[in-house]
Each structure stands twice: as structure tokens, then as C-alpha cells.
Amino acid sequence: MGEEKKRVNVSSNPHIRDGKSTAGIMFAVILSLLPATGYGIYHFGPRAVAVIGTTIAGAVITEGLFGACCKKKSLSDLSAVVTGLLLGLNLPVSIPLWMAALGAVFAILIAKLLFGGLGQNFMNPALAGRCFLMISFPKQMTDFSVKSVDWGKLHWDAISGATPLAALKAGERVDVMEMILGNTGGTIGETSVIALVAGACLLILLGIIDLRIPASYIVTLALFVTVFGGRGFDPAYLSAQLAGGGLMLGAFFMATDYATRPITVGGQYLFGIFLGLMTGIFRIFSPGAEGVSYAIILGNLLVPLMEKITRPKPFGYRKGGGTHAV
Amino acid sequence: MAKLTFVGGIHPYDGKDLSKDKPIRDVLPKGEMVYPLSQHIGAPAQAIVAKGDRVLAGQKIAEAGGFVSAPVYASVSGTVKNIEPRRVASGDMVMSIVVDNDGSYEEVAARAVKPVEQMSPEEIREAIKEAGIVGMGGAGFPTHVKLTPKEPEKIEYVIANCAECEPYLTSDYRRMLEEPERLVGGLKIILRLFPNAQGILAVEDNKPDCIRLLRKLTAEDSRISVKALQTKYPQGGERTLIYAVTGREVNSTMLPADVGCVVNNVDTMVAVHRAVTEGKPLTERIVTLTGNAMKDPCNYRIRIGMSYAELLDVAGGYSVEPQKVICGGPMMGMALFDLNIPTTKTSTALLAMTEDEVSAMEPGPCIKCGRCVEVCPGRVMPNYLATYAEHFDEEKFLEYGGMECCECGCCSYICPAKRQLTQSIKSMRKIMLAKKKKK
Numbered sequence: 187m188g189e190e191k192k193r194v195n196v197s198s199n200p201h202i203r204d205g206k207s208t209a210g211i212m213f214a215v216i217l218s219l220l221p222a223t224g225y226g227i228y229h230f231g232p233r234a235v236a237v238i239g240t241t242i243a244g245a246v247i248t249e250g251l252f253g254a255c256c257k258k259k260s261l262s263d264l265s266a267v268v269t270g271l272l273l274g275l276n277l278p279v280s281i282p283l284w285m286a287a288l289g290a291v292f293a294i295l296i297a298k299l300l301f302g303g304l305g306q307n308f309m310n311p312a313l314a315g316r317c318f319l320m321i322s323f324p325k326q327m328t329d330f331s332v333k334s335v336d337w338g339k340l341h342w343d344a345i346s347g348a349t350p351l352a353a354l355k356a357g358e359r360v361d362v363m364e365m366i367l368g369n370t371g372g373t374i375g376e377t378s379v380i381a382l383v384a385g386a387c388l389l390i391l392l393g394i395i396d397l398r399i400p401a402s403y404i405v406t407l408a409l410f411v412t413v414f415g416g417r418g419f420d421p422a423y424l425s426a427q428l429a430g431g432g433l434m435l436g437a438f439f440m441a442t443d444y445a446t447r448p449i450t451v452g453g454q455y456l457f458g459i460f461l462g463l464m465t466g467i468f469r470i471f472s473p474g475a476e477g478v479s480y481a482i483i484l485g486n487l488l489v490p491l492m493e494k495i496t497r498p499k500p501f502g503y504r505k506g507g508g509t510h511a512v
Numbered sequence: 513m514a515k516l517t518f519v520g521g522i523h524p525y526d527g528k529d530l531s532k533d534k535p536i537r538d539v540l541p542k543g544e545m546v547y548p549l550s551q552h553i554g555a556p557a558q559a560i561v562a563k564g565d566r567v568l569a570g571q572k573i574a575e576a577g578g579f580v581s582a583p584v585y586a587s588v589s590g591t592v593k594n595i596e597p598r599r600v601a602s603g604d605m606v607m608s609i610v611v612d613n614d615g616s617y618e619e620v621a622a623r624a625v626k627p628v629e630q631m632s633p634e635e636i637r638e639a640i641k642e643a644g645i646v647g648m649g650g651a652g653f654p655t656h657v658k659l660t661p662k663e664p665e666k667i668e669y670v671i672a673n674c675a676e677c678e679p680y681l682t683s684d685y686r687r688m689l690e691e692p693e694r695l696v697g698g699l700k701i702i703l704r705l706f707p708n709a710q711g712i713l714a715v716e717d718n719k720p721d722c723i724r725l726l727r728k729l730t731a732e733d734s735r736i737s738v739k740a741l742q743t744k745y746p747q748g749g750e751r752t753l754i755y756a757v758t759g760r761e762v763n764s765t766m767l768p769a770d771v772g773c774v775v776n777n778v779d780t781m782v783a784v785h786r787a788v789t790e791g792k793p794l795t796e797r798i799v800t801l802t803g804n805a806m807k808d809p810c811n812y813r814i815r816i817g818m819s820y821a822e823l824l825d826v827a828g829g830y831s832v833e834p835q836k837v838i839c840g841g842p843m844m845g846m847a848l849f850d851l852n853i854p855t856t857k858t859s860t861a862l863l864a865m866t867e868d869e870v871s872a873m874e875p876g877p878c879i880k881c882g883r884c885v886e887v888c889p890g891r892v893m894p895n896y897l898a899t900y901a902e903h904f905d906e907e908k909f910l911e912y913g914g915m916e917c918c919e920c921g922c923c924s925y926i927c928p929a930k931r932q933l934t935q936s937i938k939s940m941r942k943i944m945l946a947k948k949k950k951k
Contacts, residue, residue, distance in 0.1 A: 195836045195868040196847040198935035200921030202524055202679070203869050206883075206928045208876050263876060305879045305929075449882040449893065500913035501751065501891045502763030 208304075212264035214392050218385035219271055219439065225381040226374035230279040234374045238274030240283045241315075244290025245270030252299050265304050269293055272312035275375025275435065276479070277319070281326050289315040309486045310446045313479050320479070330371040351430040351475040354423070362422060365429040376432035386438035398454040399447060399461075400437040404428060406462025414470050431469065436478035437461075446486040452496030453489070460492075461485045515717070517742035518752040520889040522922045524745060524843070526718070527680040531802045531809040536686050539826050541818035545613050546598050546854035547573060547584050548606040551816075552646040553653045554580035559609055565592045569619045569815075570793055573609050576641070582654045582857075583644040586611055587795035587815035589618035599853050601839040601846050608854070611817070623791030633664070633705045636788055643787030644794045644857075649673060649684075649748065649777030650840060652858040655784065658776065659705055661769035667706040668772035671757055672699050672781050674715040674722065675741055675748030678841030681861050683798035684778040686811045688715070688722040691782060696729050696736070698781030701788050703735055706774065711736040714757050718743040745843060746920040750775050752889050764915050794857060801827045805834035805864035814855055820862055821851035834864035835871075843921045876929040884923035884933055890916045894923035898933040901940035909940055917941060 227234045249266035253259055260266075273293055277286055293315030298307040320327045330349050349372045350360040364370055368378025375382075389395045408424060417423045427433075441447060441461055448457050461481045468477025550556040555577035567573055567586040574584040590613045597605040623642070631639075641656035661667060672695065676684040688695060699711045711733075713726050717740040730736040741747050741756050751762045753775060760771040768775050776784070779797055786792045795816055802809040807828040814823060820839070824830075838845040839853075840860050884894040892913040900909040914937060923933040 194834060194847070194849060195871045196849045197836075197868075197870050198932065198938065199842075199844050199846065199919075200925050200934060201836060201838055201842040201845065201847065201865070201868070201870055202925060203873060203930060204522070204524075204926050204928070206926075207873075207930070208879055208928050211879070211881065211928055265879075303877060305877045444879045444881045449880055449885055449895065497893070497912075498885075498891045500763065500916035501755075501889060502761035502766065502916070503913075504763060504766075 208263045208265075211394055212268050214389065214394050215268050215439070216264065216271060218388040218394075219275065219375070221381035221384045222275060222375045222378060222435065223271065225368050225378040226275060229368060229377060230374055234279050236283060237277055237279060237281060237286050237374060238271065240286040241274035241277070241290040242267055242270035244287040245273070245294045248291050248294040249299070252295065258303070260303060263304060266294060269298070269311045269315075272439065273315045276312060276316045276373050276432070278327065278330055278373055280329055281319075285319060285323055285326060289319045292318045305445045307445055308489065309483055310440050310443045313440055313483050313486075316479055317483055349430065349475065350426060351469065354426055354430070355469075355475040360426050360430075362425045362429060365426060370430075372430075373432060376435045379429045379434050382434040382438060386434070389438070389442075395438070395442040398451065399441050399458040402455045402458025403437045403441055403461045403465075404433065406459045407433065407465050408462075410462060410466030411470070414466065416470075427469070431465075431476045432478045433465070436482055441482050441485070446489060448489050448492045448496065450493050450496040450498060452498075453492040456492045456496060457485055457489065460488065515742040516714075516739055516756040517744055517747065518755045518889055519891065520887045520922065521744040521746060521752070522887050522925055523743075524679050524925060527802065527842075528682050528685070528718075530680065530804070530806075531800050531811055532682045532685055534682075534686075534810040536690055536798055536811045536813050538813045539815075539818075539823065540617065541588060541613060541815055541822055542615060543613060543819060543822045544593070545586070545588050545590070545611040545815070545817040546608050546819065547586065547611065547817045548598065548600050548608040548854060548856060549574050549584060550606050551584065551652060551856040551858060552582045553651065554578065554582070554657075556607065557581060557584045559595050559607075561592050561609065563592055563594055566590070567592060567611060569617050570622065570795060571620045572644075572793070573611075576644075576654075580654055580657050582646050582656075583642065583793075584609070585644055585793040585795050587817050588613045589616050590614040599850065600856065601848060601853055601859070603846070603849075625789060625791040628701055628704065628788060631704075631788070636701060636705060639788045639791070640784055643783065643792070645780060645783045645787060646794075646857050647777055648779035648783065648797055648857060648860075650844065650858050650860060651750075652856075655776065655780055658768075658774055659702060661767070661774070664706050665708050666772055667709045667769060667774055669758055669774070670699065670702050670706060670709045670711045671753060671773060671775045672711070672713045673748055673750070673753055673775050673777045674713055674719075674726075675753060676719070676778070677716060677743070677745045677748040678843055678845075678860070679745070680802050680863050681800050681841050682802070683800045683811055683860055685719055685722065687778050687782060687798055688719070689725065692722075692725050692729050694782045694785045695778055696726065697789065698776075698783070698785035699736060700733075701784055702774065702776065702781070709735075709774070712757055713738045714741055714753055715739070716741050716743040716747055746889060746918070746922065749889065749918055749920055751918060797855075797857065797859065799823065799855060799859055800861040802861060803834065803838075803864035803866075805830045805832050805866045807831040814859075816855055816857055816859075818855050819852055820848070820855060823855065824851060824862065830864055832866055834866055836865045836868040838863040838865070843925070844919070873930040875931050878929055878931060881928060883926045883928065887922040887926045889920060889922065890918055892916050894933045894937060895931075897940075898923075898931060898936040901936040904940075906944065909944070914940060915944065
């Protein structure tokens, strides 16, 4: 020994790592959104591909250009693809493509990158993009009545109509079975409960998300609607409320966004309950019929507060902190 | 029955199959022996030999430097070559006694002993203190200090830490299989110090053979029981172990004795047994040589002070060139850049890995997934603590319970962004502890 100069690595412990990576998690989220994406394309026709393609391209190009300017490589974590895809799923199929692109740029640049990029954003970028478009172009963003859309030279019929929640609010009857299957009007990715829940199951099985936020959100909303909905305990009305309005997409895929939900366990329950209350208020007491997006964005803003009041007590914590026996 | 465990923790690949079925082999060192004066927590020992002195195996060569300190003994016979700073596993230079091994292993006579039954608690404590025994699981806290709480009658549990939760390590496992009588004997001796305590052998349930064996050995003894713990890292951490066994929580400002517990590692208990029944000081321990780059993974009974380089040679060297060599296990061990460092009282293993996964991973930004919070056995928030540490925000670091971190490494292990959370928090804790000392 002694003579040879072999090179070995030296670093601080621990020296082993779990297999999960940021890109792996993002990839899993993309996979889990595929059922809803696929159904959206099947349901709304090829133009849905154009909308989703535009938002993904817009998000990725924005992230890439910004990265090139700041000498930061962030495309490989796939988070821009997730944001682009989520935004696309949150848009009506008839939206002009330039608006979709603008929404994607806003989501990535304003809501995420300018606040420090992945993990630093305080608001879900896809939802921020959606709400930005809602405020800027309310007509196009809430137009779900399109029966036929021009796409290039093709004319095709989309099975669309007013969203079930709007119909419900107007006092019409809605077919809950159709809502669960997804055969209704709405944004591209929000209509099919089955496809969304299938994707959510995948996320839960892979350990990417857990049920804390979605369950507390959905249960709270159900209770709120039962108490304040004016219909008492009406299973048909209740299930329509839960199946509609992008609740499944929001509860499983957007309220669970790591960066914009509380990191503490208690905070996550609190967050879910808050979202349920806000969604209920928006749906029942505001002129509109939907409320998921605004509820989540509002919830995002309160995350630091929720984390603060639910910060866990360190192991072995004693009041006063001193050394004394129990 | 719910399994005994704690909240949080991880399940890394345990790698124990490499060496768990290899019986302990004895090795006699041929080369130079190095005895750092600081192999324990507390004041360094004071050398009581000088350059040129002839020393014998089992001879005291350094005296404890205070109450929280421990003497050091020569493990071979030879001549003191020098007393000089030598590099140790942590990378620090530590004043050490260097002995030229003459290869004859001539021993001093063991201390006179009398039957344990006739010894008073003070005599037992004195024998342990004299033997230079420290916590051999890695921390190196002088054992006699642990065994001298203010009110010994308030100790309710003496726990033998047989968890060995650190991946790849099998030295405690082999010790339990091959010398369980010594382990139980050591526990019985310690129980003599605490009239109101019950003895618990706490073993992770991935070692069912040890559990069976220890249960058989202790079936007759009403004061001792064997508890199976859920296999999970860091189950063998002192605080997590106490919680799993008793449900009591100890924070960083407390000692286990504050909740009526005394915890000692397997090898430590065996050393206590040797010291009290045979009058032998602490000069040997079991070290696991393992990892996928090791030609012949195995467990050795070594003489403390032998260099890792020589030990590796004896074991047959590497099968392939390792990318990383670790003193200890992969979770809490220290990466070595040179093997010419001595084994000490706290050396548990030499782990050689063909690949260093950590260097292959580029740390990314925190995505706030919360995995570190979920696995943290200290129930703090490593993601925020690491950020505060990186910004040297002392106030926030303390407010968020940074001092409650036990540096187990779970947060870094689980982080999908591959942040060096443990490293940042550890550095900050070091700074804060140094500041506290100054005050």
C-alpha cells in the first residue's frame, strides 16, 4: 500500500440514495394524466390535440428560452411538460390557439420562473395560467357550447354543451352517469371522472400523492353542498356536484401540487378543508357555477400560514425546552 | 400486536447478505499500530508513555482526561515510536500514540477480578471505567458516564441496542450469534447497577435467529426480555430505540437517563462483560468488511489500532477498484480518501462500493414534496432547515428545531431532488454547538 494513488470519492453521509428523482415524479404525473388526456381527445376530437400540443410547446419553449438566458438547465426535470399538459386539460377545446400559448407563457414565466422556478412558485402555474386567461378572455374561456369547430379544412362535430354544473345551477337535470364517463361539456381534461380517478389511483399507488388533500377537499365540499346547497341530502345532486366542475382534476392533480400545498400533514388537511369550503361558496353563492380553480389559487396563497400553524413539534419536545424527566 | 417502532424512517437496501453468514475471524496485526487519544466523546486521554517505551498488549498507555473521557490501552506489544498527530476516519488530525508492533503480542496480567456477585456497584463502574469502554456503536460516549446517572434507582430500563439498523453492517449480528452469553452476561452486570430496572434486548425483526437464541438464553431470567422491533432505519438510533421500546421521547437536551433508560450497544455490553469478569480492557472489537467491491466480505475480530489498509490486505483486498470507501455504514459512515488510518473503539465497518451513486446525481431545487418531513425521525422539517443552514439563518434554524436533528441521513436519502440536506444541517449544527460551547 502507500505507493498507489487511486482515486476514490469523498462526500458527506449518507452515501446511498432512494431511486425516486424529480424527473421520475414528473414523468409519473404525466403518465397518470394520460387517461384523462386520451379521453379528452376522444371526446372533443383532434382539436384537443392542437390545444394541448400548444400549451405543452408554449410551456417547454418558455422554460427552455428562460433557461438559456439564465444559464439554467431545468427542462430535464419535465415540470414544464406537466404544467403545459395541466393547462391544456384546463382549457375549452374551442379556445384560439394563440390564447392557449399565451396562457402557457404566463404560467411558466410569470407564475413560476419569475418567482425562482420549480418549487419556489407560490401558486399552481397551470391554474395561474388558466385564471389569467379567464380574466382576460372570459368569453372564450367559458364558451363550452361549441358544437362544431373548424380545424384547418376539417369540419367535425364535437359532442359538447354547457357544463353540467351550469345546467345544474340553472335548475336543469343532469345525467350523473354521463358525467362520470365524461360525456359532457367542459374543459378538455375535466369531464371524465373515471379517467381522472384511474390516473389518481396510479399516483397513489406509486406513492406520488396521498389522499390527505383530495379526501379532505371532497368530503368538505360534499358536506358544504349538503348543508348549503338547498337540496338537503340529495344523492343525485350531490354526486353531480362532485363529478362536475373539474373537482376530480383539481383535487387529485392540482391541489396536490407539491410546491403549492402545505408540506405539513396537519396543513394538508387544513388545505383540503379550506378548498372544500371555498369551492362550495363559489359554486353556491357566486353567480358562476364553477369554483375549483379559484379555490385552489386562493388556498395556495394561504399555504405559508397553514404550514406555520401546523408545524410539527420536534421529537421529544418539552414545553420550555429544558432538561427534565417526564 | 403492533410492531415496536417509531414514526418516520426509511427502508434502504440492507446489503447484509454479503457478510451475515461469515463467522467472525481473528486477525493479528503485523504492522504499526496507532492509538488516537480521542476515540470518544469528551476530553482527550492523556498519554502516560513516552517515545521509546516498551508497551505490552493490554497495558494502559493513556489515562482518561476527565470524567467524561476514557483511557486507551495498547492492543499489541512493542515500542512507542512516537506521539504525533495522525489522520483519523473523520479526516481530522488527532494526537496519537504510535506503537511499533513487535509481533509477539506479549500481554500484561489481567486486572484481578472477583466474582460479580461480590462486587459493589461502585466496583463494577470502576472496572468499566478503567477498561476504557465507550459506546461502540459509533457515538463513542464513555460507558461509565452513561452508567452513572444521578439517581440509579430511577432507571427502569436497561436496553441492549441489538437493532443494527445501518445497512451492510453485520458485526453485531455475528456477535449475537456467536457470543450471546457474553452479551446477556454484560446486560446482567449492568442490571446489577440499577436495582429497579428491567433488561431489554431490542433486536430488529430481520434477525429472527438472534431473537430465538436470545429468548432461549434469557427464558429463565425474569428481569430480561427480548423485544422484536420493526426493521427500519434508524431503529438503532438511541432516541428512536427508546421510543420504540418504551414510548418515551428524549430530545437533544436530554439524556436517556432522564426518561429512566440506559442504552448500550451489543459490542459495548460484551466489552463490559470482558472487563468485569476477566479484567480485560477494551482492545478488540468486531469489524465488518463488506461492499460489492470487497473480494471477500467478512467479519473480523480486530485489535483496535490496526490500520484499515492492513485489515483490507488481510481480507484479500478489493475484487474491483471501488469508487467510494466508507468507514462505517452507508447511512452514517464517513468516506475515506486514504486507508492508512487506524481502527478505533468505534470502527464498525469498512465498506467498499463499486459505484458512488451520490456523485452521479446532480442536486436540483427542492420541489417541496415533503418526503424528508415524512421520514424524519426527529419530526423536524429538513427542507427548511437545510435552506436556513445554507443561508446561515441561526434564528430560524433554532426556531425550526434544527438542534433536534440526529443526522441519521434519512432526508438526504429520500430526497428526489437529491439535495444534500443532512450535510447542510449537520454543518450548521456543528457551528451552533461550537457557539454554545464558547458561551
